[in-house]
Amino acid sequence: MNIVVLVKQVPDSGAERSLAGDGWSVDRSGGTNVINEMDEYAIEEALRLKDETGAQVTLLTVGPDHAVDSIRKALSMGPDAAVHVSDEAVAGSDALGTAKVIAAALGTLEYDLILSGAESTDGGVQVLPHLLAELLDIAALTGARKVTVEDGGLLVERQTEDGYEVLRASGKAIVSVWDTINTPRYPSLKGIMAAKRKPVTTLTLADLGVDAATVGRSGAATTVLSAEPRPARGAGVKVADNGDGGDQLVAYLTAEKFV
Amino acid sequence: MTTDRLLPTDEAAAILDLAADIADRELAPRAEAAEENGEFPREALRTLGRAGLLGLPYPEEHGGGGQPYEVYLQVLETLAQRWLTVAEAVSVHTLACYPLAEYGAPEQRERWLPDMLGGELLGGYCLTEPAGGSDAAALTTKAVRDGGDFVISGTKAWITHAGVADFYQVFARTGGPGAAGISCVLAEAATPGINPQKPERKMGLNASPTAIIAFDDARVPTERLIGDEGTGFRIAMSALDAGRLGIAACAVGLAQAACDYATAYAKDREQFGTRIIDFQGVGFMLADMATQITAARQIVLHAARLKDAGRPYSVIAAQAKLFATDMAMKVTTDAVQVLGGYGYVRDHPVERYMREAKVLQIVEGTNQIQRMVIARAMGK
Ligand SMILES: Cc1cc2nc3c(=O)[nH]c(=O)nc-3n(C[C@H](O)[C@H](O)[C@H](O)COP(=O)(O)OP(=O)(O)OC[C@H]3O[C@@H](n4cnc5c(N)ncnc54)[C@H](O)[C@@H]3O)c2cc1C
Numbered sequence: 042m043n044i045v046v047l048v049k050q051v052p053d054s055g056a057e058r059s060l061a062g063d064g065w066s067v068d069r070s071g072g073t074n075v076i077n078e079m080d081e082y083a084i085e086e087a088l089r090l091k092d093e094t095g096a097q098v099t100l101l102t103v104g105p106d107h108a109v110d111s112i113r114k115a116l117s118m119g120p121d122a123a124v125h126v127s128d129e130a131v132a133g134s135d136a137l138g139t140a141k142v143i144a145a146a147l148g149t150l151e152y153d154l155i156l157s158g159a160e161s162t163d164g165g166v167q168v169l170p171h172l173l174a175e176l177l178d179i180a181a182l183t184g185a186r187k188v189t190v191e192d193g194g195l196l197v198e199r200q201t202e203d204g205y206e207v208l209r210a211s212g213k214a215i216v217s218v219w220d221t222i223n224t225p226r227y228p229s230l231k232g233i234m235a236a237k238r239k240p241v242t243t244l245t246l247a248d249l250g251v252d253a254a255t256v257g258r259s260g261a262a263t264t265v266l267s268a269e270p271r272p273a274r275g276a277g278v279k280v281a282d283n284g285d286g287g288d289q290l291v292a293y294l295t296a297e298k299f300v
Numbered sequence: 301m302t303t304d305r306l307l308p309t310d311e312a313a314a315i316l317d318l319a320a321d322i323a324d325r326e327l328a329p330r331a332e333a334a335e336e337n338g339e340f341p342r343e344a345l346r347t348l349g350r351a352g353l354l355g356l357p358y359p360e361e362h363g364g365g366g367q368p369y370e371v372y373l374q375v376l377e378t379l380a381q382r383w384l385t386v387a388e389a390v391s392v393h394t395l396a397c398y399p400l401a402e403y404g405a406p407e408q409r410e411r412w413l414p415d416m417l418g419g420e421l422l423g424g425y426c427l428t429e430p431a432g433g434s435d436a437a438a439l440t441t442k443a444v445r446d447g448g449d450f451v452i453s454g455t456k457a458w459i460t461h462a463g464v465a466d467f468y469q470v471f472a473r474t475g476g477p478g479a480a481g482i483s484c485v486l487a488e489a490a491t492p493g494i495n496p497q498k499p500e501r502k503m504g505l506n507a508s509p510t511a512i513i514a515f516d517d518a519r520v521p522t523e524r525l526i527g528d529e530g531t532g533f534r535i536a537m538s539a540l541d542a543g544r545l546g547i548a549a550c551a552v553g554l555a556q557a558a559c560d561y562a563t564a565y566a567k568d569r570e571q572f573g574t575r576i577i578d579f580q581g582v583g584f585m586l587a588d589m590a591t592q593i594t595a596a597r598q599i600v601l602h603a604a605r606l607k608d609a610g611r612p613y614s615v616i617a618a619q620a621k622l623f624a625t626d627m628a629m630k631v632t633t634d635a636v637q638v639l640g641g642y643g644y645v646r647d648h649p650v651e652r653y654m655r656e657a658k659v660l661q662i663v664e665g666t667n668q669i670q671r672m673v674i675a676r677a678m679g680k
Contacts, residue, residue, distance in 0.1 A: 113314070114314065117318075227318065227347070228351070229350065229352045230318075230356075231352055233311050233314045233318065237310075
């Protein structure tokens, strides 16, 4: 079995994040970029299937040159190889543009199963797996909390608000996962050393035969009308307790819809 | 503040990242409660071991990480920033592996070292005795040959990992008085007659067990003698040269944690309508803390780089240990001061840091002994 895991480098959601000079896209130039958290669960799921079935695991990343840092880190967890699509013209792509590039890159790879995180911590639109399934005409089994490989197919438990649904697919499929699915392993010193020697193929849009005009800012099907930086933290509300402090607290929490 | 580091390789950066990642997720969240309850984090050490972080400075051919000391020490610093007990545990384990790694015969190394460095086992280092601390050459624990065994009897004191270690590096008297009568023996913790006592009730570092170990005629095969008979004291001192750098790195990490905490607090706390960091009296205190930490880190790394280059480093290691641990005591004390009354209670970690810093001035040669080492070299 060949598994491709989609991995995105994102600004660390635990650190201070900012908007880029254009005023609406995320600043990706900073030093605190990390593997999108949910993608680590997708990698772990692929490695679990690798341990079980001997599958080949390839990472696929679309992102700027420095995304290679996250690729090396992800490789140190245990995948076999990686493909990195890096092209200035991809910058500013919306989800559809990114999906087109990923679909083209998948065209250069053998795969039976694609795994991805259910969302990214930067865009957070949760549509990429669905778009990709449409473009590739394969099954989309999204929001998985459990994946089982059966004879000639897949069995997926899909997390819902109040339980789960059971999905089955035969043939190629994309499965996106939530963080309830497993506990990602840590890399190891051995893995770090081995990652240095694993092949990372770098591709441009030209290599993929993708017309640059159909992706990036200019090719985007959606437009960001406005974006505002998060307002600075205010002074907050002080409750002075003159015997009615509890009532004031409840009133505040109710007004803010916390209770 | 994040520390800007000049690292020798890309993989060194990846190793530090990994250490920070594990420390953030597995160590930091547990430290406070475990210190309160005196629970040794054995499982967290296994996690570090599986990641390959319990044998970093030893050769790859024996299951080590093949990393320069410079990288190993910065990993220790990273761990100490989250939890001193764990960093200290890694340092003591590394110390306990040193005699075999450096002085063991090739077949001894092949036989025992891979397991010791593999991450599942933990070591202890048995040098100090109730009556002999600084004057380690006066130790009285005996190892007497009897057939194929040494029969070890005596009392070791202040042993870190007593009762939780899997093996002990034991220094015992096989010959006459003085340094020349001491030998080094690698004993399995499960050996009958090795009897760890109740852990001491310490001022800090309460998650790390420290106890007396009674050796009641414990029989250890003579094939477990490390180095020649009578060279044990030299081995012990050489191990401590390297070990001291570990303690110094722990001190840097601990002080950094205290400084970071105090800085964040001083930016948030207001008095007289002003952030307290903007009062010169507080801001300058923090500036001195940060500067002293940077200076200590550089001595530690300089000593490590000399060691890595195969140059003598015993005196600079003593200077690093002396400076870094005195610095950590001062910085953690000042961190309490920055928090005022809030610094004196257990709701904030700085009072714990202050209690923990104290031990670093005592272990692996008190700071008086470090000064003695330095002054003696100067007087030659
Ligand atoms: C938490 C903890 C963990 C430890 N872990 C270990 C361990 O794992 N293995 C191990 O073997 N030991 C361990 N020790 C022991 C430690 O190394 C000794 O405590 C230390 O060497 C000092 O010995 P002592 O306590 O007997 O003090 P003493 O040697 O009695 O010293 C008392 C005081 O006299 C001073 N002094 C002594 N000699 C001189 C001198 N010549 N000139 C000037 N001043 C001098 C000392 O600096 C000190 O201030 C540990 C200790 C502690 C507290």
